[in-house]
Amino acid sequence: MKKLSIMCDLMLRLCRKSLVVTGVILLQFFMQGVAHAEDDDLSSETKACLKCHDKKGEEKTLDNHEKLSLYVSTKAFKESMHGQTDCEDCHSDIDAITHGKAKTSIESKRAYTLSMGESCRECHKKNFAKYEDSIHAARVKEGSKDGRKDAPLCADCHDPHTQPSVKIHQPISATPCAKCHEDIFKAYSKDVHGLERIAKGKGAPICGDCHKTHDIKAASFGDGIKDACLGCHKNAVVQHKDWLPNAERHFAAISCPVCHAPDAKRQVNLRLYDNVGNHQISEKIGVPQFEMRAQLADPTNMGLDDRALWSLLKEFNQHDGSDGKTILRGRLEVHSGVEAHQLAEKSKALKDCNICHQYGAEPFQSVTLTIAGPDGRPLRHAIKKDVLNSMLTMNSVRGFYSTGGTRIKLLDTLLLLVVVGSIGGTFLHMTIKLVLRKVRERRAAGAIVAGEHALPGDHRSGDASK
Ligand code: HEC
Ligand code: HEC
Ligand code: HEC
Ligand code: HEC
Ligand code: HEC
Ligand code: HEC
Ligand code: HEC
Ligand code: HEC
Ligand code: HEC
Known part of the structure; x- marks a missing residue:
């Protein structure tokens, strides 16, 4: 009995082994078939190119002495997403008769990349x-003149x-x-x-x-990035509302990293804004008004003070169409691009209202004025940091200020600048009236909120001592 079972066992093992062997042979056969098929996928033209170009280390010296590698690996090319594309689909300017025989001149790697720039359009x-x-x-x-980085x-x-599949x-x-x-x-x-x-x-x-x-697009332009955040964090508004009154307003006036990159430096960015068209104002290509006007308003380049800022806004309003169109919109943002990418887990995010809602709060100590440049990136002009407060001394806004006096002082300041920005002759009176009405409405709402949360910024006598 025992002998029989050993025999059976042996037979079985043999069977299994031969099955594996046949399997391997079959697989090899199949793979060869596939390899053949793949090889045949390359057109004879492409194969001809690769005959010369599938050589490691081959280079061509360019006019500026850079070395351009001439090596294209057949294997990598076949495995790439362009394995079915012919070399000549992209390199259509190659002259089959003279190519490779005579040396041609290419200025630099960048020049070559630029010369091939159109080759992807077709497909x-x-x-x-x-x-x-x-x-x-x-x-x-624009070109990469003045030693600027290449895009x-x-x-x-x-x-x-x-190029592998982007799905990998x-x-x-x-x-x-x-x-x-x-x-x-x-x-x-x-x-x-x-x-x-x-x-x-x-x-x-x-x-x-x-x-x-x-x-x-330029990162700080418009709401594109905020929308991207909210596209994934669909409940964010609701989640913030649990503890942050009027979360939407905060989201509109504060970029997300301001609270979520806890170690970042913060600043106020006063953006020139078209109040009628409802968009950020961009510098017109070829007409560099912002720098010229800022220079006029601030000839010593020491930073705009309140009066200078005032006159700059007047310039914009008087020369660019309708009165009161150009206003300022305040936004809190982080100081540098790097800091915008230092988001921490939620337990570290800023939650303390005091960080912003008290006199002399840190984020309001650095102020910059910006217009969107022709490419959307901000052009900046320095602003004296006390502008936010010294605005209050200005005649035309004093009335507004005392009305808003019981509100959070810093909010007033932001709001105030919006008003200042929108003043233009007779427009002044109407605007102030309008804003006052809004303020009264908001104060009613704010008072409820402030009552609930015991908002520190509301007790201004306490703040002043800080
Ligand atoms: C007979 C060999 C040979 C063949 C076939 C060949 N090349 Fe070349 N190729 C060269 C040599 C040599 C150079 C460097 C020429 C120089 O130094 O100016 C070169 C340069 C290039 C360059 C660098 C840019 C330039 O114009 O100098 C590209 C791109 C290129 N070949 C693509 C191709 C393509 C695509 C094919 C097939 C249509 C092909 N080559 C066929 C030998 C060859
Ligand atoms: C999908 C388009 C495309 C295909 C297909 C293509 N090339 Fe290119 N090739 C380019 C572009 C674009 C450049 C310029 C790359 C750069 O700017 O660095 C280039 C550059 C080169 C260069 C110069 C060295 C380098 O890598 O920059 C050689 C040589 C070359 N190609 C050969 C080939 C050969 C041979 C084939 C076919 C096997 C081929 N190319 C297929 C688009 C293509
Ligand atoms: C700044 C880098 C960058 C530039 C420039 C760029 N791409 Fe892409 N592209 C990517 C990245 C990263 C992905 C993969 C992830 C994704 O789609 O978000 C991608 C994906 C793709 C895809 C596959 C996914 C899709 O959208 O179909 C194609 C095709 C493509 N790019 C073609 C191009 C062409 C053509 C150009 C030039 C007009 C170009 N890319 C310029 C970075 C770039
Ligand atoms: C002759 C047509 C053709 C040209 C020219 C061409 N491509 Fe492609 N490209 C393809 C095909 C076909 C694919 C395969 C995947 C597909 O169907 O999108 C592909 C795929 C890609 C992918 C990967 C897409 C993915 O879904 O993973 C990228 C990225 C890409 N190409 C970039 C380029 C760039 C960059 C250039 C110019 C240098 C270029 N292509 C020129 C035909 C072309
Ligand atoms: C070849 C280099 C290069 C690559 C690769 C590159 N960029 Fe850029 N990028 C630049 C240059 C140059 C600028 C212009 C601004 C500057 O000088 O910093 C720029 C500008 C930007 C801006 C606008 C900056 C601002 O101030 O608002 C963003 C956003 C950006 N890139 C994101 C990306 C993303 C995302 C990728 C990858 C998909 C990428 N870049 C790949 C060189 C590059
Ligand atoms: C005023 C500061 C502040 C601003 C502005 C802010 N956040 Fe928050 N966020 C917080 C704090 C604090 C928490 C943690 C709340 C908690 O856990 O109690 C948080 C939590 C979160 C969470 C985790 C939610 C959860 O409960 O799991 C996400 C996601 C988030 N924020 C995204 C965003 C996005 C996106 C923006 C911009 C649109 C943004 N935040 C703007 C302070 C802020
Ligand atoms: C979670 C979203 C997110 C991701 C992921 C992200 N960024 Fe950003 N990026 C931002 C935000 C937010 C800003 C600041 C925008 C603002 O000023 O409001 C920014 C700003 C920038 C800027 C402009 C910097 C400046 O000096 O003004 C560049 C360039 C940039 N990012 C490139 C990148 C690159 C490259 C990566 C990938 C390594 C990346 N970003 C990943 C959200 C993101
Ligand atoms: C592609 C989707 C996506 C986008 C876009 C995105 N996030 Fe996230 N975010 C995630 C995922 C996934 C996590 C990790 C899982 C989690 O905690 O929800 C995360 C985590 C976070 C956290 C930590 C939450 C915690 O529980 O500690 C914060 C804060 C956050 N994101 C804020 C942002 C901000 C601000 C932006 C825009 C500048 C942004 N996210 C854009 C997907 C996204
Ligand atoms: C990172 C700074 C920052 C933090 C932290 C912050 N706020 Fe604000 N808050 C602002 C700014 C800026 C505005 C002005 C928004 C606007 O009106 O444009 C504002 C507006 C408000 C308003 C007025 C909203 C309205 O409807 O006009 C109230 C109320 C308020 N905050 C309460 C709070 C409370 C309560 C907390 C703490 C739970 C808090 N804030 C945390 C910066 C902050």
Whole structure:
């Protein structure tokens, strides 16, 4: 019996082994077939190119002595998303007769990249159009004169010869943004989202999820980024309302990192704003009014004081169409781009109303005036930090101030600037009346809130002692 069972066992094992062997042989056969098929996928033209170009270490010296690698790996090319695309689909300007025989001259790597810039348009019309609407494309158009950093073209973010599927999950360091925005990448990789992304993969945002990847806009322009945050954190407004009165208003006047990057320096940004069209005012291309007017108002470049700011706004209102169109909108923001990427977990976020709602509060100690530049990035002019308070001494706003006196002083200041900005001749009276009515309404609401939360900023005598 025992012998029989051993025999059976042996037979079985043999059977299994031969099955595995046949399997392996079959698999090898199949793989060869696939490999053949893949090889055949490359057109004879492409194969001809690769005959010369699949050579490691081959280089061409450019006019500026940079070395351009001529190496294209057949294997990597076949595995890439362009494995089915012919070299000549992108390199259509290559002359089959003279190419490779005579040396041609190329100025620099950048010049070569620029000369190939159009090659992606044909097949990727949608992304190309988006890209052309980006701050990167605007920057490329301007040229990289004055030693400014180069902005990316398609091929700076996608190696056309090795591009893998974007669906394949990559480590965060593979994001093309990292190589140019190094400091921001470093900060991001250690903040809540970077760490979450490293630990759990997709879900937590990487650069493109907040900024988009192709139609990237200036980060501080408009509400694009805030909308991206709220797109994922759909309950954020409700969650903040639990403890923060009028969360929407706070969200409109404070950029999210101000509270969520607890170690950041903060500042007030007074943005020039079109009160009629309801958008930030942009500097017109070729007409640099902002700098000229700021220079006029502040000839010594010491920072605008209250009067200078006043006259600057008057300039904008008198020369650019309707009266009272240009106003200032205050916004709290973090001081640098790096700090915007140091978001901490929620337990560390600013919750103490005192941080903002008291006399001399830290975020209000640094003030800057901005207009959106032609590419959306802010052009800045320094403002004397006491402008927010010294505004109160101005004749035309004194009445308003005393009416708003029981409100939080700093809020007054922000609101006040909005009013100051919108003054234009006869408009003044109407505006003040209107604002006063709004203030009265809000005070009623604010008083209820303040009662509930015992808002420190409301007790101004207490603040003054600080
Ligand atoms: C006979 C070998 C050979 C073949 C075939 C060949 N190349 Fe080249 N290629 C070269 C050499 C050599 C250079 C460097 C020329 C120089 O130094 O100016 C070069 C340069 C290039 C460059 C760098 C830019 C430039 O114009 O100098 C590109 C791009 C390129 N080849 C693409 C291709 C493509 C696409 C094909 C197929 C259509 C191809 N090559 C076929 C030898 C070859
Ligand atoms: C999807 C478009 C596309 C395809 C397909 C393509 N190339 Fe390119 N190639 C480019 C672009 C764009 C550049 C410029 C890259 C840059 O700016 O660094 C380039 C650059 C090159 C260069 C210069 C060195 C370098 O890498 O920058 C060589 C050589 C080259 N290609 C050869 C080939 C060969 C050979 C093939 C086919 C096997 C091929 N290319 C297929 C778009 C393509
Ligand atoms: C600043 C870097 C950057 C530039 C410039 C860039 N891309 Fe992308 N692109 C990315 C990143 C990152 C992804 C993957 C993640 C995503 O889609 O958000 C991507 C995804 C893609 C995809 C696949 C996903 C999709 O949207 O279909 C295509 C195709 C593409 N890019 C083509 C292009 C073309 C064409 C250009 C030039 C007009 C270009 N890209 C310029 C970074 C860039
Ligand atoms: C001749 C047409 C053609 C040209 C030109 C071309 N591509 Fe593509 N590209 C393709 C095809 C086909 C795919 C395969 C995936 C697909 O269907 O989108 C692809 C895929 C991609 C992907 C990956 C998309 C994904 O979903 O993973 C990127 C990124 C990309 N191309 C960028 C570029 C860039 C950058 C250029 C210019 C240097 C370029 N392509 C030029 C045809 C082209
Ligand atoms: C969670 C969303 C988010 C992610 C992810 C993110 N950013 Fe930002 N980014 C912001 C915010 C918010 C700002 C500040 C905008 C403002 O001023 O209101 C900003 C600002 C910027 C700026 C402008 C900096 C300046 O000096 O004004 C750049 C450049 C930038 N980010 C690049 C990146 C890069 C590169 C990555 C990836 C490594 C990245 N961002 C990831 C939200 C994000
Ligand atoms: C080849 C280098 C390069 C790459 C790659 C690159 N950028 Fe940029 N980026 C620039 C340059 C140059 C500017 C212009 C502003 C400057 O000089 O910092 C810019 C501007 C920006 C701005 C506007 C900054 C502001 O002040 O508002 C954002 C946002 C941005 N990039 C995000 C990204 C994201 C997201 C990626 C990856 C998808 C990326 N960049 C990839 C070079 C690059
Ligand atoms: C005035 C400061 C402040 C502002 C402005 C602010 N937050 Fe918060 N946020 C907090 C505090 C404090 C918490 C923690 C609340 C708690 O746990 O009790 C928090 C919690 C959160 C949470 C975690 C919610 C939960 O309960 O799990 C998210 C997500 C969040 N904030 C996103 C945002 C976004 C997005 C913005 C901008 C639109 C923003 N926050 C603006 C202070 C702020
Ligand atoms: C692509 C989706 C996405 C976007 C866009 C996004 N987040 Fe997040 N965020 C997450 C995920 C996922 C986590 C980690 C899980 C969690 O705690 O909810 C997270 C965590 C957080 C936390 C920590 C919450 C905690 O419980 O400690 C804060 C704060 C936060 N995000 C704020 C922001 C802000 C501010 C922005 C915009 C500047 C933003 N998020 C944009 C997905 C996103
Ligand atoms: C990071 C700074 C900051 C913090 C922290 C903060 N606030 Fe505010 N708050 C502001 C700013 C700026 C405004 C002005 C918004 C506007 O009207 O444009 C404001 C407006 C208000 C208003 C008036 C809203 C209205 O309807 O006009 C009230 C009430 C208020 N805050 C209460 C609080 C309370 C209570 C807390 C603490 C739980 C708090 N705030 C925390 C900055 C802050």
